[in-house]
Amino acid sequence: xxxxxxxxxxxxxxxxxxxxxxxxxxxxxxxxxxxxxxxxxxxxxxxxxxxxxxxxxxxxxxxxxxxxxxxxxxxxxxxxxxxxxxxxxxxxxxxxxxxxxxxxxxxxxxxxxxxxxxxxxxxxxxxxxxxxxxxxxxxxxxxxxxxxxxxxxxxxxxxxxxxxxxxxxxxxxxxxxxxxxxxxxxxxxxxxxxxxxxxxxxxxxxxxxxxxxxxxxxxxxxxxxxxxxxxxxxxxxxxxxxxxxxxxxxxxxxxxxxxxxxxxxxxxxxxxxxxxxxxxxxxxxxxxxxxxxxxxxxxxxxxxxxxxxxxxxxxxxxxxxxxxxxxxxxxxxxxxxxxxxxxxxx
Amino acid sequence: xxxxxxxxxxxxxxxxxxxxxxxxxxxxxxxxxxxxxxxxxxxxxxxxxxxxxxxxxxxxxxxxxxxxxxxxxxxxxxxxxxxxxxxxxxxxxxxxxxxxxxxxxxxxxxxxxxxxxxxxxxxxxxxxxxxxxxxxxxxxxxxxxxxxxxxxxxxxxxxxxxxxxxxxxxxxxxxxxxxxxxxxxxxxxxxxxxxxxxxxxxxxxxxxxxxxxxxxxxxxxxxxxxxxxxxxxxxxxxxxxxxxxxxxxxxxxxxxxxxxxxxxxxxxxxxxxxxxxxxxxxxxxxxxxxxxxxxxxxxxxxxxxxxxxxxxxxxxxxxxxxxxxxxxxxxxxxxxxxxxxxxxxxxxxxxxxxxxxxxxxxxxxxxxxxxxxxxxxxxxxxxxxxxx
Amino acid sequence: xxxxxxxxxxxxxxxxxxxxxxxxxxxxxxxxxxxxxxxxxxxxxxxxxxxxxxxxxxxxxxxxxxxxxxxxxxxxxxxxxxxxxxxxxxxxxxxxxxxxxxxxxxxxxxxxxxxxxxxxxxxxxxxxxxxxxxxxxxxxxxxxxxxxxxxxxxxxxxxxxxxxxxxxxxxxxxxxxxxxxxxxxxxxxxxxxxxxxxxxxxxxxxxxxxxxxxxxxxxxxxxxxxxxxxxxxxxxxxxxxxxxxxxxxxxxxxxxxxxxxxx
Numbered sequence: 001x002x003x004x005x006x007x008x009x010x011x012x013x014x015x016x017x018x019x020x021x022x023x024x025x026x027x028x029x030x031x032x033x034x035x036x037x038x039x040x041x042x043x044x045x046x047x048x049x050x051x052x053x054x055x056x057x058x059x060x061x062x063x064x065x066x067x068x069x070x071x072x073x074x075x076x077x078x079x080x081x082x083x084x085x086x087x088x089x090x091x092x093x094x095x096x097x098x099x100x101x102x103x104x105x106x107x108x109x110x111x112x113x114x115x116x117x118x119x120x121x122x123x124x125x126x127x128x129x130x131x132x133x134x135x136x137x138x139x140x141x142x143x144x145x146x147x148x149x150x151x152x153x154x155x156x157x158x159x160x161x162x163x164x165x166x167x168x169x170x171x172x173x174x175x176x177x178x179x180x181x182x183x184x185x186x187x188x189x190x191x192x193x194x195x196x197x198x199x200x201x202x203x204x205x206x207x208x209x210x211x212x213x214x215x216x217x218x219x220x221x222x223x224x225x226x227x228x229x230x231x232x233x234x235x236x237x238x239x240x241x242x243x244x245x246x247x248x249x250x251x252x253x254x255x256x257x258x259x260x261x262x263x264x265x266x267x268x269x270x271x272x273x274x275x276x277x278x279x280x281x282x283x284x285x286x287x288x289x290x291x292x293x294x295x296x297x298x299x300x301x302x303x304x305x306x307x308x309x310x311x312x313x314x315x316x317x318x319x320x321x322x323x324x325x326x327x328x329x330x331x332x333x334x335x336x337x338x339x340x341x342x343x344x345x346x
Numbered sequence: 347x348x349x350x351x352x353x354x355x356x357x358x359x360x361x362x363x364x365x366x367x368x369x370x371x372x373x374x375x376x377x378x379x380x381x382x383x384x385x386x387x388x389x390x391x392x393x394x395x396x397x398x399x400x401x402x403x404x405x406x407x408x409x410x411x412x413x414x415x416x417x418x419x420x421x422x423x424x425x426x427x428x429x430x431x432x433x434x435x436x437x438x439x440x441x442x443x444x445x446x447x448x449x450x451x452x453x454x455x456x457x458x459x460x461x462x463x464x465x466x467x468x469x470x471x472x473x474x475x476x477x478x479x480x481x482x483x484x485x486x487x488x489x490x491x492x493x494x495x496x497x498x499x500x501x502x503x504x505x506x507x508x509x510x511x512x513x514x515x516x517x518x519x520x521x522x523x524x525x526x527x528x529x530x531x532x533x534x535x536x537x538x539x540x541x542x543x544x545x546x547x548x549x550x551x552x553x554x555x556x557x558x559x560x561x562x563x564x565x566x567x568x569x570x571x572x573x574x575x576x577x578x579x580x581x582x583x584x585x586x587x588x589x590x591x592x593x594x595x596x597x598x599x600x601x602x603x604x605x606x607x608x609x610x611x612x613x614x615x616x617x618x619x620x621x622x623x624x625x626x627x628x629x630x631x632x633x634x635x636x637x638x639x640x641x642x643x644x645x646x647x648x649x650x651x652x653x654x655x656x657x658x659x660x661x662x663x664x665x666x667x668x669x670x671x672x673x674x675x676x677x678x679x680x681x682x683x684x685x686x687x688x689x690x691x692x693x694x695x696x697x698x699x700x701x702x703x704x705x706x707x708x709x710x711x712x713x714x715x716x717x718x719x720x721x722x723x724x725x726x727x728x729x730x731x732x733x734x
Numbered sequence: 735x736x737x738x739x740x741x742x743x744x745x746x747x748x749x750x751x752x753x754x755x756x757x758x759x760x761x762x763x764x765x766x767x768x769x770x771x772x773x774x775x776x777x778x779x780x781x782x783x784x785x786x787x788x789x790x791x792x793x794x795x796x797x798x799x800x801x802x803x804x805x806x807x808x809x810x811x812x813x814x815x816x817x818x819x820x821x822x823x824x825x826x827x828x829x830x831x832x833x834x835x836x837x838x839x840x841x842x843x844x845x846x847x848x849x850x851x852x853x854x855x856x857x858x859x860x861x862x863x864x865x866x867x868x869x870x871x872x873x874x875x876x877x878x879x880x881x882x883x884x885x886x887x888x889x890x891x892x893x894x895x896x897x898x899x900x901x902x903x904x905x906x907x908x909x910x911x912x913x914x915x916x917x918x919x920x921x922x923x924x925x926x927x928x929x930x931x932x933x934x935x936x937x938x939x940x941x942x943x944x945x946x947x948x949x950x951x952x953x954x955x956x957x958x959x960x961x962x963x964x965x966x967x968x969x970x971x972x973x974x975x976x977x978x979x980x981x982x983x984x985x986x987x988x989x990x991x992x993x994x995x996x997x
Contacts, residue, residue, distance in 0.1 A: 096874070121893075125876055128861035132832060132868030137957035141858050144964075157964050160856050165752040165759060166964040167857065174957040184992065210873035210903050217891040217898035222879055223914055232994065253990065277614070278693040286993050297688070300614040307993045309986055325989055326974045327982055337983030342990070354930035357805065361921050395923025403934070408923040 024176070026052045027112040029103065030063040030075060031122050037074045039188060040118030044181045045078040046189040047145050048116050051154060054147040057113060058082065062106055063199070064099050066092035072199035077191040083199035084110075090206035094122050098206030100129050106202065107134055112176045114154055119180035131178045137171025138178040143185040148172075154179065162231075162285065163306070227273065230256040233284045235275055235302070237292030238262040239313060241332025246290045249335055252342055258282070260298040275301045291331040294319025311335070349644075358414050362396065362421040374426035377553030378698050383508060384553060387429060388436075392463010397437060401445050405453045406461035412588070412653040416595035416646055423599025424606075427702035428553030430596040435504035435554075436460070438589040439710075440467025443513040443530060446588075447573035447581045456511055456532055468509035469589075470500045470533075470559060471582055485561065487516035487529060494518075494531065494571070496564040499543070504709070506557030507545050510535055513585075514561075515578050522576065530578035532570040539564030550701030587663040589710050591653065594666025595646050597674035597706050598639070604677035604699060605635045608684045622684065631680045638673045645669060661723035668716035671706035678703045735788040735883065736842070737779045739812065740835065740850040740862065742769045742794065743803045747855070757965045768806060770913030771851015777916040778881040778909075779849050780811045786883060789813050791845075793838055797823040801940065808929045808939055809921035816842075820945040827958035830949075832865035837948040839870060845906060847888060852877050852910040863910035873903040879915045 026048040031038040041061075048059045058081040063072055065087065072083040086102050103126065107115070115130065117123035119141045131138035142156035148170065154177045157166040171177050227233070232255035236246040240263075250257040259269040261276050275282050277297045283304030290311050292298065299322050302308070310323035311331045320326045327334055351359070369387055377384050391397050400415040401407025408414065415437065422430035441460040444452055444467075459465040476482040485498025496516050500506070512533050519527035533540060539562045546556040573581045609632060612622040622628045646666055652659045678699045682689035689696040707713045722732040749763030767773075779790045792807030795818030804815035816838060826834070839845050848870075853860045860876070867874035878890035879898065889902045890909060928934035945954060975985045 124860050128864035129868045132865040138861055161747045168961045168964055170959050170961055171957045211901050214900040214902050217900045220891050220898045333979045337979045341983040341987035357926055357930055394920040403924050408927050410927050
């Protein structure tokens with residue numbers, strides 16, 4: 001089959017797109033890094049397609065950057081109906097004003113009904129400014145998205161206090177309705193290689209960024225998070241196998257290394273790393289107990305953790321009573337495989 | 347009657363609690379273990395104004411009254427009895443005497459740096475032969491022109507090892523005894539003739555300095571006489587009244603901590619398949635501590651209000667001290683029982699709290715003396731004089 | 735140099751329990767913190783004041799009469815405070831807040847720098863600062879770990895991927911500060927007492943403005959609407975992961991990834 005013919009048909013079709021009920025379409029502001037589409041952009045397209053289905057609308061993507069034109073292919077494969085590309089060397093690395101100016105112009109010309117961005121540094125910088133300038137509403141960090149058909153309103157759940165519970169919010173009167181999508185909260189769409197399209201190139205003259213990068217902040221270290229407030233704790237116990245390996249795991253996961261009193265007695269950790277009612281009481285989002293049997297004092301000091309993974313060879317180990325995921329195995333092997341699985345094997 | 351704390355009091359409590367959580371609680375075990383006065387904490391308390399909590403703003407204080415002072419002591423007492431003791435000796439008795447009876451000049455010179463924590467104070471009353479029997483002191487001050495020459499010594503002086511300023515009681519006329527023969531002086535520890543002889547090694551409150559002081563021809567200028575010559579006993583008794591109230595507040599904090607730990611442990615610990623909280627024996631202990639704690643809280647803050655509104659409160663302050671120290675001792679005792687082996691372990695704060703609590707029944711006048719003070723007030727109303 | 739710091743309050747999470755099984759929120763102790771980001775932002779402002787002098791003004795508002803938040807700001811060392819209240823305040827979203835604050839800046843006759851927390855502790859929204867920058871037409875720096883004034887420009891340390899970079903922009907500007915960036919100082923004791931008693935000139939330090947005088951009623955209409963609450967599923971403890979070591983590791987890695995997304 002002659003692919004150029006298909007391209008032509010698609011391109012023609014696009015010219016004649018018209019959204020039902022004067023909508024304006026569901027837009028995704030695409031984000032890319034290192035020549036690849038950011039996963040959250042694909043996830044956002046998945047959300048956009050579901051919404052567009054219910055709205056009877058089309059999905060569009062705005063793709064801004066330097067040398068990004070070819071990435072439009074991935075966007076089409078993910079299921080967008082049209083792509084607007086602004087390809088200019090002034091658009092990379094990201095800075096706010098050039099991107100903002102182009103998107104504001106674009107959305108003035110083609111007013112969207114819904115705009116999705118990733119809840120990333122870039123999405124977080126752009127979304128509120130776009131919403132402010134275009135008079136839209138904005139919901140950040142959406143973890144579920146659905147459509148309330150009355151008034152074509154997008155409803156989204158946002159996590160409160162890091163996910164203790166969720167508030168369901170909507171901006172029924174706002175157009176556009178802006179949302180940023182929590183990375184990883186939604187499945188990415190199937191990439192259909194047969195789907196193709198011809199992106200529309202937008203001629204741009206990016207403005208100057210208002211914020212200049214002076215240089216690297218040499219020697220700057222953000223204040224260290226105290227163990228009691230750490231969001232991820234990797235705790236080592238006497239049955240951990242290779243303690244150095246557990247330390248590597250903590251590093252790979254960007255977590256804090258800790259342990260029980262047994263680990264302290266054995267010299268594996270310092271006194272201020274002991275998780276125990278007589279030491280530090282922790283309540284992280286994730287607690288990974290490696291080779292810890294889990295006496296009362298230890299369990300009492302970590303039971304506030306939101307999610308606990310325990311690895312211990314003895315199936316009767318009391319730590320399993322407090323664990324969401326229980327792995328009955330020799331920790332050494334599991335940790336090694338885990339380092340590989342999270343892509344941090346050395 | 348309105349038993350709610352004012353917004354100002356709540357804000358002060360929040361400020362103190364934040365400070366205590368960040369600066370005091372984390373070092374409480376360490377200063378106990380190392381037998382060290384946390385000077386860095388004392389200085390920081392001074393920098394943010396808390397050491398002047400009840401003193402007027404014109405002398406570098408906060409002007410938060412006795413209510414504010416009790417809040418400070420309660421919150422300190424929750425985390426660290428040693429720090430509460432250091433602060434209590436500094437503000438509540440050491441500097442308090444200057445606040446109560448000092449001249450404007452003395453307040454400018456001494457109270458202001460004390461309120462700001464630039465200098466620290468101790469209260470020099472107890473002697474080897476006169477403790478609770480405060481009238482029987484023997485440190486002697488003899489007039490010599492514009493000076494007084496002091497000879498003698500004091501024992502068990504809290505903050506004695508590092509105080510810059512000591513409010514000192516000495517006999518100026520042996521013939522007159524406590525009524526008319528005893529005078530209060532403000533002395534500086536950097537003067538010749540002032541010596542710290544030794545530091546006590548104690549069972550509890552190990553993060554404090556309890557020193558023996560020796561005065562050898564210590565020359566004190568007459569302008570440093572605190573109050574009137576011969577009226578020192580009155581000055582000191584007034585200071586002790588204040589100290590007893592706020593010691594009660596510190597005990598309240600200590601008892602509250604014991605209750606908090608116990609409740610937390612009763613929630614956590616399981617025995618015979620159920621949590622401790624489900625066991626009636628434990629419930630009764632918790633209920634008893636909580637009830638006494640509330641009674642103490644009402645007493646302490648009512649007396650603070652009486653002080654702030656200028657009412658007499660001597661026997662009530664004695665009750666704060668007496669009841670507070672006993673409630674705190676009972677609370678930590680029950681906490682040890684509830685915690686079992688953990689309560690007896692040096693790794694957990696209960697053991698320290700248990701050792702620390704005991705002193706409150708002894709210092710600032712033993713509990714027996716408090717009972718005498720209370721009883722003598724009661725009998726006096728009935729026309730009976732009690733001699734101790 | 736006038737620095738405006740926005741202070742918002744947030745319910746102390748230590749006092750609440752989100753009960754998954756009952757699907758209810760229990761507020762056991764209703765106490766408020768200053769949003770950690772805003773608290774950190776005030777510390778940043780006071781450090782600028784300490785170094786080179788500045789007038790630090792805190793702005794806060796609540797629908798019900800409670801000026802505790804501005805009092806806290808004053809006690810920490812702010813020179814002045816603006817307390818916004820009024821009926822139109824209920825349900826104000828970040829869009830409304832940005833318009834209000836724009837009106838505040840106008841009424842003050844301008845400001846050189848606005849500092850505000852980057853993200854809210856409860857809802858994790860990070861739009862107030864950027865929206866205000868947009869409304870004012872000022873440049874923005876999002877996520878400043880330190881802030882200083884150098885040669886009449888604002889300079890900040892900001893994260894850039896795994897690195898930290900120094901960035902700079904012209905004044906006036908809006909800068910948002912992460913909650914962990916700077917440890918807020920303790921209030922000054924005597925100042926705190928005076929603030930709450932309205933003594934020592936602190937009573938006059940608070941300007942009380944009615945939002946109705948700042949914005950037309952239509953400007954106070956929020957776009958964001960709350961439609962209810964949802965709870966995570968109940969926790970199921972003790973789930974065994976079986977299989978070969980590799981399979982187990984994969985399953986654990988997958989679970990960790992799911993928990994850590996976006997973090």
